[in-house]
Amino acid sequence: MKEVILSVQQLKKSFGEKEVLKGIDFDVYKGEVIVVIGPSGCGKSTFLRCLNCMEDASSGAIWFDGENLADMKVDINVHRQKIGMVFQQFNLFNNLNVIDNITLAPVLVAKKNRSKLKFKNFKIKIKNLFSKEKTPLLDLGDDLKTIKEKANQKAMELLKRIQLEEFAEAYPSTLSGGQKQRIAIVRALAMDPKVILFDEPTSALDPEMVGEVLELMRQLAKENMTMVIVTHEMGFAREVANRVIFMDEGVIKEENNPKEFFSNPQNPRLKDFLSKVL
Amino acid sequence: MDWSLKWDIFIDKVSYNNWNNNFVKMLGNGLLITVKIAVLGLIIGILIGTLIAAVKVAPKYKLSVRILDKICAVYTAFFRGTPIMVQLLLAYYVFLPMIGVRGIDPEAVGVIIFGLNSGAYVSEIMRGGIKSVDVGQMEAGRSLGLSYGTTMIKIVIPQAIKNILPTLGNEFITLIKETSVLSFITVVDLYQALRNIATANQVYEFVIPYIILGVVYIILVLLITLLVRGIEKLFARSDRSATNSKRKKTRKAKVQL
Numbered sequence: 461m462k463e464v465i466l467s468v469q470q471l472k473k474s475f476g477e478k479e480v481l482k483g484i485d486f487d488v489y490k491g492e493v494i495v496v497i498g499p500s501g502c503g504k505s506t507f508l509r510c511l512n513c514m515e516d517a518s519s520g521a522i523w524f525d526g527e528n529l530a531d532m533k534v535d536i537n538v539h540r541q542k543i544g545m546v547f548q549q550f551n552l553f554n555n556l557n558v559i560d561n562i563t564l565a566p567v568l569v570a571k572k573n574r575s576k577l578k579f580k581n582f583k584i585k586i587k588n589l590f591s592k593e594k595t596p597l598l599d600l601g602d603d604l605k606t607i608k609e610k611a612n613q614k615a616m617e618l619l620k621r622i623q624l625e626e627f628a629e630a631y632p633s634t635l636s637g638g639q640k641q642r643i644a645i646v647r648a649l650a651m652d653p654k655v656i657l658f659d660e661p662t663s664a665l666d667p668e669m670v671g672e673v674l675e676l677m678r679q680l681a682k683e684n685m686t687m688v689i690v691t692h693e694m695g696f697a698r699e700v701a702n703r704v705i706f707m708d709e710g711v712i713k714e715e716n717n718p719k720e721f722f723s724n725p726q727n728p729r730l731k732d733f734l735s736k737v738l
Numbered sequence: 739m740d741w742s743l744k745w746d747i748f749i750d751k752v753s754y755n756n757w758n759n760n761f762v763k764m765l766g767n768g769l770l771i772t773v774k775i776a777v778l779g780l781i782i783g784i785l786i787g788t789l790i791a792a793v794k795v796a797p798k799y800k801l802s803v804r805i806l807d808k809i810c811a812v813y814t815a816f817f818r819g820t821p822i823m824v825q826l827l828l829a830y831y832v833f834l835p836m837i838g839v840r841g842i843d844p845e846a847v848g849v850i851i852f853g854l855n856s857g858a859y860v861s862e863i864m865r866g867g868i869k870s871v872d873v874g875q876m877e878a879g880r881s882l883g884l885s886y887g888t889t890m891i892k893i894v895i896p897q898a899i900k901n902i903l904p905t906l907g908n909e910f911i912t913l914i915k916e917t918s919v920l921s922f923i924t925v926v927d928l929y930q931a932l933r934n935i936a937t938a939n940q941v942y943e944f945v946i947p948y949i950i951l952g953v954v955y956i957i958l959v960l961l962i963t964l965l966v967r968g969i970e971k972l973f974a975r976s977d978r979s980a981t982n983s984k985r986k987k988t989r990k991a992k993v994q995l
């Protein structure tokens with residue numbers, strides 16, 4: 461039995477009066493590539509954004525790492541570290557150069573975890589003062605300098621992988637769209653996420669740059685990265701996806717393996733949609 | 739107007755009894771105090787203004803944020819709704835004596851009131867600056883697991899400051915000019931220094947000192963303008979299209995004029 465990474469139950473989302481998601485049940489298995497397609501405005505982005513709580517679900521459950529993310533008491537920041545997200549507009553940090561874009565979050569998170577451990581050690585020390593049984597102190601792991609060095613090293617490896625190591629010091633505004641999006645993808649990878657969500661990653665790109673971004677995503681799929689991808693690239697879906705999902709009117713109307721999905725669609729709305737886009 | 743007489747009186751004063759030295763010293767001290775209070779006021783203003791702006795733009799789910807928001811609204815309403823002179827008078831002659839504080843340095847009161855006053859204005863400027871930063875920047879930070887505050891500090895506010903540098907420069911210029919009301923609480927700023935020169939030795943002759951006052955203010959403002967341009971260039975490092983977008987902005991501004 462494959463391991464479920466993310467499990468969504470009866471997810472609903474309304475903006476004011478308007479109900480955009482009307483009850484979605486959806487499981488993501490480890491190593492799976494899921495492509496979500498559907499007409500414009502049907503709620504694909506909203507759905508994806510609910511998965512990491514960029515939008516708070518109106519009702520339903522989103523299970524990840526043994527916790528329900530829809531529960532407002534959950535520390536969502538901790539979980540988001542393990543759910544990468546890639547945006548249509550890249551959203552690289554404009555005030556930071558490429559390498560800092562990649563290392564910012566890993567370094568800050570590692571630093572924060574370290575200070576949490578330090579605080580715990582402080583409490584242990586105080587407790588040890590008053591009790592005979594001495595509790596051993598926790599291992600703090602790397603010091604701040606090593607944290608930074610390791611993050612830099614890893615970022616350079618990631619940049620090498622996408623052949624952009626010479627741009628480490630460049631600022632985002634000097635890069636092409638394709639370069640920006642590939643850097644945005646490795647920025648997500650630098651957090652070692654369990655799953656990455658892509659919202660139309662190639663829609664804002666000039667046609668000649670679409671290929672390089674899809675190629676990187678294809679490589680990730682080969683390495684068994686778990687991905688949920690909203691895209692209009694039907695060829696990519698057919699070739700790379702393990703499962704394709706058709707969303708319409710706020711629900712999942714059809715899901716199947718790509719072969720069946722494209723050659724033998726059942727739902728009339730899907731047939732209609734495919735006849736327009738293919 | 740008898741210019742040569744006025745000039746003679748001025749020169750007389752300046753050279754009288756080693757006045758030469760004294761004149762330079764008075765002018766210098768006044769200038770120093772004006773710049774000092776404006777600079778410190780602006781720094782405090784930026785700190786307070788940024789904090790308030792962060793509260794103003796924060797999502798209002800939590801009760802604590804809503805309460806803070808109301809406090810900030812009252813604060814801004816007071817400091818923008820009354821002249822800075824009134825604020826100085828209230829602080830120095832009413833509030834401090836009321837709470838029993840005596841003998842406090844009027845310059846310190848000046849710095850604090852200028853800081854608080856400027857904070858109210860900077861908060862509005864900064865809010866505009868934060869709003870001008872693409873929401874995608876905040877979303878990207880949050881999606882990586884960074885908190886709202888961390889993303890604000892590391893990503894959004896640096897970009898906001900870059901966007902509002904020209905406006906902050908204007909705020910600084912306003913502060914420099916407004917320091918002239920400090921004389922109401924006995925601070926000897928640039929204006930008061932020249933008034934003192936004008937009335938020295940019981941000879942009251944204001945024309946030349948006031949012309950000097952105007953010239954010094956203009957030179958100060960021009961220097962600040964240059965300084966702000968320099969800082970802008972420094973910030974533009976991360977933005978290849980900075981010159982372009984600036985050109986667009988000025989063009990838009992011209993159309994609106």
Ligand SMILES: Nc1ncnc2c1ncn2[C@@H]1O[C@H](COP(=O)(O)OP(=O)(O)OP(=O)(O)O)[C@@H](O)[C@H]1O
Pocket residue numbers: 475480498499500501502503504505506507
């Ligand atoms: N923040 C919001 N406030 C109000 N309505 C919203 C908001 N975000 C999305 N909507 C509405 O929800 C619906 C679904 O939007 P969504 O962006 O999820 O669609 P989509 O399937 O991603 O479309 P597209 O293919 O154009 O990206 C739309 O009708 C949109 O107007």
Ligand SMILES: [Mg+2]
Pocket residue numbers: 504505506659660
């Ligand atoms: Mg969308």
